Amino acid sequence: MARVIxxxxxxxxxxxxxxxxxxxxxxAKRGHKTAVIDFDVGLRNLDLIMGCERRVVYxxxxxxxxxxxxxxxxxxxxxxxxxxxxxxxxxxxxxxLSQEGVGRILDELKKDFKFIVCDSPAGIEKGAHLAMYFxxxxxxxxxPEVSSVRDSDRMLGILSSKSxxxxxxEEPINEFLLLTRYSPERVxxxxxxxxxxxxxxxxxxxxxxxxxxxxxLNASNSGTPVILDEKSDAGQAYEDIVAxxxxxxxxxxxxxxxxxxxxxxxxxx
Amino acid sequence: MSQDSKKNKPPVIALEFKTSSFSVPVLMLATNDLSLLxxxxxxxxxxxxxxxxxxxxxxxLQGINKQGYLVNITELIDVIRKAGLxxxxxxxxxxxxxxxxxxxxxxxxxxxxxxxSIVSKEQSKVEIVSPIETVSPxxxxxxVTIPTTLITQPIRSGQRIxxxxxxxxxxxxxxxxxIIAEGNIHVYSTLRGRALAGVQGNIDARIFxxxxxxxxxxxxxxxxxxxxxxxxxxxxxxxIYLQDKALxxxxxxxxx
Numbered sequence: 392m393a394r395v396i397x398x399x400x401x402x403x404x405x406x407x408x409x410x411x412x413x414x415x416x417x418x419a420k421r422g423h424k425t426a427v428i429d430f431d432v433g434l435r436n437l438d439l440i441m442g443c444e445r446r447v448v449y450x451x452x453x454x455x456x457x458x459x460x461x462x463x464x465x466x467x468x469x470x471x472x473x474x475x476x477x478x479x480x481x482x483x484x485x486x487x488l489s490q491e492g493v494g495r496i497l498d499e500l501k502k503d504f505k506f507i508v509c510d511s512p513a514g515i516e517k518g519a520h521l522a523m524y525f526x527x528x529x530x531x532x533x534x535p536e537v538s539s540v541r542d543s544d545r546m547l548g549i550l551s552s553k554s555x556x557x558x559x560x561e562e563p564i565n566e567f568l569l570l571t572r573y574s575p576e577r578v579x580x581x582x583x584x585x586x587x588x589x590x591x592x593x594x595x596x597x598x599x600x601x602x603x604x605x606x607x608l609n610a611s612n613s614g615t616p617v618i619l620d621e622k623s624d625a626g627q628a629y630e631d632i633v634a635x636x637x638x639x640x641x642x643x644x645x646x647x648x649x650x651x652x653x654x655x656x657x658x659x660x
Numbered sequence: 661m662s663q664d665s666k667k668n669k670p671p672v673i674a675l676e677f678k679t680s681s682f683s684v685p686v687l688m689l690a691t692n693d694l695s696l697l698x699x700x701x702x703x704x705x706x707x708x709x710x711x712x713x714x715x716x717x718x719x720x721l722q723g724i725n726k727q728g729y730l731v732n733i734t735e736l737i738d739v740i741r742k743a744g745l746x747x748x749x750x751x752x753x754x755x756x757x758x759x760x761x762x763x764x765x766x767x768x769x770x771x772x773x774x775x776x777s778i779v780s781k782e783q784s785k786v787e788i789v790s791p792i793e794t795v796s797p798x799x800x801x802x803x804v805t806i807p808t809t810l811i812t813q814p815i816r817s818g819q820r821i822x823x824x825x826x827x828x829x830x831x832x833x834x835x836x837x838x839i840i841a842e843g844n845i846h847v848y849s850t851l852r853g854r855a856l857a858g859v860q861g862n863i864d865a866r867i868f869x870x871x872x873x874x875x876x877x878x879x880x881x882x883x884x885x886x887x888x889x890x891x892x893x894x895x896x897x898x899x900i901y902l903q904d905k906a907l908x909x910x911x912x913x914x915x916x
Contacts, residue, residue, distance in 0.1 A: 541817055544834045548816025592852075594814060594832060 393501035396508045397526035397564075399550075401542030403513030405534045406571040409607055410629070411510035412440045412616040414530065417633030419474035420618075423505040426465065429479035430522035431512035432487055438478045441468060442614025452480035455492035461499055470619060475504075485518040493521050515549055524555050528565045528636075531595065534572050535584040540592050543568075547593070567598040569632065574603040575648035586646050599632035601625050602645040684748060686718045687740070692729035698739045705743055717745045722752035722771055726822045733760040771824070771860070806843065815839060815853065827857075835875060844868070856883075858902075867900040868912070882907055 398411040408431075415427035429437035432452060438444040443466045449459035454477070461477075468474035477496075480487065500507050511522035523529060529550050533543040550564050551557055557564075570589060577583040586600060601607075606623030610616060618633070620626040624645060631641050691697060705712045717740065724731055733750075740747055750761045752771035761768050806825030815821060815829060817836030827841035830848050837853035839845060845857045847869040858865025858880040865879050872894055875886050879902045889909070897912040 541834075541836060544817040545836065547814075548819040548834075548837070551813060551816065552819065591850075592834070 393504055394506055394527045395497060395501075395525050396506060396528045396530060397511055397523040398508060398530045398532060399511040399519060399523055399546055400513065400532040400539070401515060401519075401546040402534070402539045405532050405539055406601070406607070407513070407532050408436050408440050408510050409611065409617060410530060410532050410569060410571065410601075411437060411508050413618040413626075413629040414633055414636070415474060415506070415508040416468070416471060416616040417618045417629055418506045418508075418637075419468070419471045421633065421637065422473065424473045424503065425506040425508065426475045426477060426500050426504045427508040427510060428477040429510050430488070430518050431510065432479045432518060433481065433484045434512065435479040435481045437510050438466075438476065439614060440611055441476050441616065443468065443476055443478075444614070447478045450478045450480040451496075452483050452487040454496055455488060461496065470615070485512070485516065485521075488518065488521050490521060490524060494525060497525050515545065519546075520549070520553065523550055523564075524553070526550075526554060526564050527556075528567065530567050530569050530598065531593075532569045532571055533589060533593070535570060535578070535586075535589055537584070540584065540589055544593060547595070566595055567636070568593060568595040569598055569601065571601045572603045573600045573645065575646065579648060597643070598635055599628055600643060600645050601628040601632075684716050684718050685712075686720050686751065688720045688723055689731070690723045690727075692724050692731040694731075694735055694739050697736075698743070701739070701743045713744060715745055716748040718749045718751050718769065719747055720751045721754070721757055725752065725754055725757075728820070731757075733757055734764070737764065737766070808843075809841075817853070841865070854878075857900075863902050865902075868898075870897050871895055872898045872900075872909070877907065877909075879907060 396414070398407050398414070400407050408429075411427055415425050419425040427437065427441070428451060429435055430451075431437070435450075438447055446466050449464035451464070453459040454461055454464045465475040465477055468476060497507060509522045509526065512518040523546075531543050531546060533539050547566060550566060554564055556562065568589070570586060573586070574583060578585045586597065590597060602624045604623060604625035606620050606625050607617050610620055610623075610626075617623060617625050618629040621630070628645055631644065634641050689697070719736070719740065721731070737747060747766055749767045749769050750757060751769040753761060753768055758768040808826040808828055809821070809823035810828045810830070811821065812830045814831040815833045815837040817834045820838045821827065821829075821840065823841040823843070825841070826843035826846070827839060828846045828848075829839065832849040833839055833847055833851050833853040833855070835852040838856070839847075839853065840856045840859050842858065842860045842862060842865075844865050845855050845867045847855070847867075850871040850873055851869040852873045852875065854876040855867050855869070855874055856876075856878040857867045859878075861880050863880045867877055867879065872889070874889070877884055877889075877900055879900065882902055882905055884907050893909040897914065898909050899912055900907055900909050902908070
């Protein structure tokens with residue numbers, strides 16, 4: 392049974408697209424056929440992070456409007472042949488998406504794919520709404536600061552009341568917390584909320600903590616999902632997250648400031 | 661002539677008040693979208709044209725008011741009259757709606773407390789509950805039990821819960837959330853949002869919570885914002901009640 396995962400946050404700039412690219416790649420590398428969809432119509436970015444921006448012919452809106460087939464629009468990833476990208480349109484806006492159209496495309500993808508990752512735009516308006524509406528699981532990406540936490544809280548309220556599962560009285564969406572750009576040093580200095588602070592406010596299942604890392608920016612610039620940088624701390628953090636999502640029991644890392652020992656042990660940069 | 665009769669005969673009784681019960685359909689509004697309303701209303705009427713023909717009707721505004729929708733009473737009346745129905749009253753209106761309704765010569769009735777409380781997921785459709793009995797003022801001593809609303813999921817920022825009776829929440833209430841009850845409010849976790857108890861004027865309503873970090877607390881309209889809460893009242897189990905129009909925050913001492 393295919394699972395639809397939405398990567399969402401409410402707030403912008405917290406790492407939704409980085410996360411979408413990383414977990415989609417992680418799932419595909421573990422042998423699951425995965426599609427990742429950019430819902431940010433008008434502000435398309437996923438293709439850059441995935442390094443396929445020069446191969447975009449048709450996009451999500453073309454498929455919704457029946458101007459192209461799904462197979463024409465899906466781009467196969469150059470690093471993993473089980474991963475496909477459905478880019479957003481850059482020349483349109485969010486009104487080009489319709490609930491009926493999105494539902495139709497997801498149903499079609501479900502026949503062929505094991506996981507469908509929906510990269511939500513920021514905000515709580517139409518684009519974000521459609522990205523989460525059909526979801527089975529939600530990855531709520533949060534930075535350890537108050538405004539991001541509050542926006543995530545708002546998004547969680549929307550997930551539990553406005554999604555298809557909520558409207559049809561089905562089992563609720565599984566909600567997971569991903570804490571990104573985490574810096575144990577700054578937490579220690581009191582400049583950043585700790586994992587416990589965030590957990591206290593959101594009371595949500597923590598899927599993983601991604602440390603603030605130069606490797607994320609390097610990965611974005613080079614168009615390779617950071618999870619492929621196996622030596623980097625952020626890459627390993629995402630690898631853990633994918634494993635935990637698939638049911639593996641892995642201890643949390645990158646929460647405490649343990650210089651040296653852990654880094655040597657895991658070969659992190 | 662009438663003067664004559666007054667002089668000579670005992671006075672003729674011209675009128676008498678009696679209490680009588682009628683069955684009147686009640687229109688429960690769930691949307692303020694008048695064109696949607698008009699469309700669905702005419703569909704309903706088509707199903708039983710004889711039943712609805714020139715029927716009196718009470719319009720219940722509770723559903724839309726809970727959702728915070730605004731509705732123009734004059735336009736609403738137009739839509740309903742156009743459908744061939746006669747409005748004989750508005751129920752559960754707010755102060756402004758009642759004022760407007762009385763100005764147009766239509767009686768107003770308070771909210772019916774027997775209704776089960778509706779929590780967040782109201783469908784946006786017109787529901788015709790018919791016929792239910794309108795209770796005459798004299799026979800109002802019927803004992804009514806108002807159900808308690810129980811919520812086990814966290815109330816997230818931006819969510820709004822309204823309970824016609826007591827409200828019991830077994831999970832946290834986030835900052836930016838709003839919980840409102842006509843009765844008492846119990847939060848068996850952290851209260852960070854706004855909590856308003858006794859909103860229909862019940863000054864005996866109380867708020868209980870395990871960990872007070874609220875943005876605002878209010879009982880029967882008497883409120884305090886977070887800034888007014890003294891530090892010694894925060895981050896612990898408390899109960900809040902009204903005494904001489906002043907909100908009292910008192911520790912709940914747990915006996916082990």
